[in-house]
Amino acid sequence: MLQHLLFIGFSAIYYSQSAASSQRRPHLFASLALQEAEGSRTVAHIRTAKSTDIPGWLDEQMQRHVSDEVRHAQIFTKAVEREGYFIDLESEAAQQSLSSVGEAAMRRYHQVEDLAAAPLPHLLASVLLAEELGVRGFRCILKALPEHLGATRAAIASVLQDEERHVQYLSDALRYFRATAVVDAYRRDVESKMFSDLGKVVEFLTRPAAERPSLVQPGHKPELSLL
Numbered sequence: 001m002l003q004h005l006l007f008i009g010f011s012a013i014y015y016s017q018s019a020a021s022s023q024r025r026p027h028l029f030a031s032l033a034l035q036e037a038e039g040s041r042t043v044a045h046i047r048t049a050k051s052t053d054i055p056g057w058l059d060e061q062m063q064r065h066v067s068d069e070v071r072h073a074q075i076f077t078k079a080v081e082r083e084g085y086f087i088d089l090e091s092e093a094a095q096q097s098l099s100s101v102g103e104a105a106m107r108r109y110h111q112v113e114d115l116a117a118a119p120l121p122h123l124l125a126s127v128l129l130a131e132e133l134g135v136r137g138f139r140c141i142l143k144a145l146p147e148h149l150g151a152t153r154a155a156i157a158s159v160l161q162d163e164e165r166h167v168q169y170l171s172d173a174l175r176y177f178r179a180t181a182v183v184d185a186y187r188r189d190v191e192s193k194m195f196s197d198l199g200k201v202v203e204f205l206t207r208p209a210a211e212r213p214s215l216v217q218p219g220h221k222p223e224l225s226l227l
């Protein structure tokens with residue numbers, strides 16, 4: 001319980017501070033754009049790899065989920081541009097970010113070469129955890145985001161609505177597969193891993209923006225695409 005509260009507390013501090021600061025906001029939006037693009041690829045991959053296990057109703061939701069995440073990646077890319085920056089896909093931070101989220105991270109977590117080797121409910125449980133974090137994160141961001149960023153606020157509010165739907169259908173799917181215990185176990189595992197790295201987390205949160213590896217550069221480079 002304590003770990004759970006600390007976990008929520010630290011993520012809330014991170015998202016709120018980043019959304020409120022004009023210096024950190026472009027980087028936050030860029031990291032979300034990469035996560036959303038990677039999220040879309042991950043769900044698409046699960047959908048193909050486990051197609052024989054996926055009932056029709058779930059497949060429809062997953063297909064919609066894939067296109068939602070593509071839209072979210074575009075929304076955050078646009079939000080970075082509105083701040084006067086572009087996402088530097090060549091940066092070390094971008095490469096690090098891509099290996100720490102999405103399919104690569106999921107393969108490491110499930111210790112499989114290919115996601116097809118892991119049971120479908122386990123994969124869905126990992127996606128559900130990421131979606132829950134997304135819902136919490138976007139709520140914090142919306143609270144902390146300055147009022148004058150109207151277009152970005154409206155776009156993120158629509159992202160939040162989609163994420164809430166993703167949490168809903170994935171929770172339904174885990175009940176359908178009688179696998180809700182899997183997600184509870186993963187949640188505890190992820191939180192305890194973070195708890196054991198508490199020193200690193202605090203260091204990350206307190207590091208000045210100028211010293212953080214950046215995903216963005218000032219200016220425009222519209223020809224680059226994440227998808």
Ligand SMILES: [Fe+2]
Pocket residue numbers: 036039068069072134159163
């Ligand atoms: Fe999303």
Ligand SMILES: [Fe+2]
Pocket residue numbers: 039069131134162163166
């Ligand atoms: Fe989502």
